[in-house]
Amino acid sequence: MFAYIVRRLVLMLLTLLGIxxxxxxxxxxxxxNIVDILFDAAGMVDPADKADLQRQLGLDQPIVLQYLHWIGGLLHGDLGYSYVSEKPALQEILPRIPITARLAAFALLFSASFGIPLGVLSAVYQGSRLDYALRVVSLSGLSLPSFWLGLLILMASVAMFGSIPIFNPDPKTFGEMFSTYFLPSMAVGFRSSALTMRITRSSMLEVLRQDYIRTARAKGASNTSVNFHHALKNAILPVITVVGIEAAFLIGGLIVTETVFNIPGIARFLVEAIRWRDYPIVQNLVMLIALVVVSANFIVDMLYAVFDPRIRYS
Known part of the structure; x- marks a missing residue:
C-alpha cells in the first residue's frame, strides 16, 4: 500500500509538471499579450516605452527562463505579481478560494444528498411510476445547462420576492452562509445530482440481480437492510468515482454560474485574467485547479479500498 501511494504521488507531481x-x-x-493590450487601451505607440514595460515584466526573456523563474517562485511560495492590479498574485487569489470552495461543497452536498437516495429508489421500484418520474427528472437535470437554470432561478426570485438574491461574500453564521449559497449551489448541483442518480440507479440494478441479494431476501432480511446495507454498499464504487470527478469539475466548472450570480470566485476571476492576459494569475489558478483534480482522483482511489475490502493496492 505504501509503495502504491508513493507511486501515485510521483505520478501526481509529473502530471502537475506537464500541466x-x-x-x-x-x-x-x-x-x-498584456503589453499589447495595455498599450492598445491607452493609445500609446512609443516602442521604447513598450520595450521598457516588457523588460519590467520579464517578457523579454527567453520562454525557458520565464518558466524556470515562475516554477522556482512557485516552489518557494512566491506566485508573482498580477500584471493588472500590480498586487501579489497570492493576495488576489486567496480571498476567492473559500468562496468557490463553499459553493462547490454545497453543490456536491446537494448532489449526493438527492442523487444517491433517489437513485436507490428508482432502482428498487424499477418500472413503476416513481421510477419513470425520477428518470424524467434526471434526464431534465442532464439536459438543462446550469447557467440557464440559474437565470430561471433569478427570474423566479424577482417574480416572487421582487428582487434578486444578493451574494454575501463574508457570511458570519451558518444560516447566512446557507441562504447565500443555496440558490447557486442548487443551480450547479442539479445537474450533478441527476448524473449521480443515473449512475446509482444503473449500479444498483446490476447488484440487485446478484445471487447473494436473493439469498439475503430468502433469509428474511428487511428491504431496508437489503437495499442499503447489502446492495448499496456494493454498488457505491461507481458512484464514488462520479462524485469524485464532479468534485474536481466543480472547482473549475463554476465560471458561468459565478458570472450569473455575480459571485467573486476563482472561476470567474480566471476568465477575467485570461481576457487581460494576466499570466501570473492564469498560471497559478490553472495549477490550483489541476492540483484539486489530481488530488480528487487520488482520494477516490483511496476510498475504493475503504469501501471495498477486496481491493488491495501493491
Whole structure:
C-alpha cells in the first residue's frame, strides 16, 4: 500500500509538471499579450516605452527562463505579481478560494444528498411510476445547462420576492452562509445530482440481480437492510468515482454560474485574467485547479479500498 501511494504521488507531481509546461507555453503562443493590450487601451505607440514595460515584466526573456523563474517562485511560495492590479498574485487569489470552495461543497452536498437516495429508489421500484418520474427528472437535470437554470432561478426570485438574491461574500453564521449559497449551489448541483442518480440507479440494478441479494431476501432480511446495507454498499464504487470527478469539475466548472450570480470566485476571476492576459494569475489558478483534480482522483482511489475490502493496492 505504501509503495502504491508513493507511486501515485510521483505520478501526481509529473502530471502537475506537464500541466505547468502546457499552460505556460499556451499562454505565450496565444496572439496578443498584456503589453499589447495595455498599450492598445491607452493609445500609446512609443516602442521604447513598450520595450521598457516588457523588460519590467520579464517578457523579454527567453520562454525557458520565464518558466524556470515562475516554477522556482512557485516552489518557494512566491506566485508573482498580477500584471493588472500590480498586487501579489497570492493576495488576489486567496480571498476567492473559500468562496468557490463553499459553493462547490454545497453543490456536491446537494448532489449526493438527492442523487444517491433517489437513485436507490428508482432502482428498487424499477418500472413503476416513481421510477419513470425520477428518470424524467434526471434526464431534465442532464439536459438543462446550469447557467440557464440559474437565470430561471433569478427570474423566479424577482417574480416572487421582487428582487434578486444578493451574494454575501463574508457570511458570519451558518444560516447566512446557507441562504447565500443555496440558490447557486442548487443551480450547479442539479445537474450533478441527476448524473449521480443515473449512475446509482444503473449500479444498483446490476447488484440487485446478484445471487447473494436473493439469498439475503430468502433469509428474511428487511428491504431496508437489503437495499442499503447489502446492495448499496456494493454498488457505491461507481458512484464514488462520479462524485469524485464532479468534485474536481466543480472547482473549475463554476465560471458561468459565478458570472450569473455575480459571485467573486476563482472561476470567474480566471476568465477575467485570461481576457487581460494576466499570466501570473492564469498560471497559478490553472495549477490550483489541476492540483484539486489530481488530488480528487487520488482520494477516490483511496476510498475504493475503504469501501471495498477486496481491493488491495501493491
Amino acid at each position: 505547468s509546461i502546457v499552460i505556460f507555453v499556451l499562454l505565450r503562443i496565444v496572439p496578443g
